[in-house]
Amino acid sequence: MFKKIRPSLFFFLYLFSLFSLELQADAHIFVYHRFGDARHPSTNTSISELRKEFNHFKKHGYKVIKLETLVSALQKNKEIPDNWILLTIDDNFKSFYTKGLPIFKEFGYPFTVFVYLEATARKYRDYTTFKQLREISKYGSLQFHSYKHAHMANISETSIRKDFDKGLALFQKEFGVRPKYFVYPYGEYNKKLEEITKEYGFEAVFNQNMGATTKGTNLFDIDRSALVGKPKLKTYLGFNELQEVKFLEPTQYPKNGILKRVKVKVSKNAKKAFVYIRGHGWKAVKVKNGIIDYKISKKIRGKRMKIGIQVGTKLKVKVFMAK
Numbered sequence: 001m002f003k004k005i006r007p008s009l010f011f012f013l014y015l016f017s018l019f020s021l022e023l024q025a026d027a028h029i030f031v032y033h034r035f036g037d038a039r040h041p042s043t044n045t046s047i048s049e050l051r052k053e054f055n056h057f058k059k060h061g062y063k064v065i066k067l068e069t070l071v072s073a074l075q076k077n078k079e080i081p082d083n084w085i086l087l088t089i090d091d092n093f094k095s096f097y098t099k100g101l102p103i104f105k106e107f108g109y110p111f112t113v114f115v116y117l118e119a120t121a122r123k124y125r126d127y128t129t130f131k132q133l134r135e136i137s138k139y140g141s142l143q144f145h146s147y148k149h150a151h152m153a154n155i156s157e158t159s160i161r162k163d164f165d166k167g168l169a170l171f172q173k174e175f176g177v178r179p180k181y182f183v184y185p186y187g188e189y190n191k192k193l194e195e196i197t198k199e200y201g202f203e204a205v206f207n208q209n210m211g212a213t214t215k216g217t218n219l220f221d222i223d224r225s226a227l228v229g230k231p232k233l234k235t236y237l238g239f240n241e242l243q244e245v246k247f248l249e250p251t252q253y254p255k256n257g258i259l260k261r262v263k264v265k266v267s268k269n270a271k272k273a274f275v276y277i278r279g280h281g282w283k284a285v286k287v288k289n290g291i292i293d294y295k296i297s298k299k300i301r302g303k304r305m306k307i308g309i310q311v312g313t314k315l316k317v318k319v320f321m322a323k
């Protein structure tokens, strides 16, 4: 008789687990900009939304860890737990110091601020002072986001080096350490910029592409999803990193600005996929013998073309910059 009861008990436990646990997938790095500053909706996170997100992490068993912990695990090629979350803040806006930081302190969540040095050095309104940044560094880490916040994929190598030299010297002078991590301004980058960051000795470099991080992630192209407004947090948390992906076409930004074809090699077992084109949204596509071949005619707006490929829960976004 006991045996007859057991399956239903297991079934009950199974149902219970479905309701109480959220499916977890890979580590996720998020990026915030402004806090409680409704003047700038495209870069702002309200304080009530921030609390909601932090409560979600807490309730569903996520662990907010330091960026150093993730980078060190990636360097050692260790397995990356599915419940790791990393929080980064770009651009050292004053609203982080006045409104965001108290909430991070309340939850005890570590964070990393990527500093745009010129804004603080030249005392731009809306930005923290060096003194405030030093106070912030008692609770989280400060890293490098360039001196001038230029469109670095579109300036000369000499200008990039000049920016790095000036910014790194000032960083060292104000904070007494050399930063180890870098974030591309505007999430814009290309091979040349990536090579220069390696030459300058950065250990990890972060972009601003939706995605996830796991064992095997390229340390010089780490994905971060932006949390602004009312983001699709659960969708972001459900992404795994798509590593078995090779872009056959395009391999660069189209010369006339018209994207005609997306041809990508993915896993042989894949049957269907989604293609995301920035400014045009998502489209379901078929996969034949591990190849996506999507013929289109889309005008690309701006100098930054982003194409994402999603297979199952796995996603990879690639950036192509106009020259």
Ligand SMILES: [Zn+2]
Pocket (backbone or CB within 6 Å): 090, 091, 116, 145, 149, 185, 186
């Ligand atoms: Zn920035």
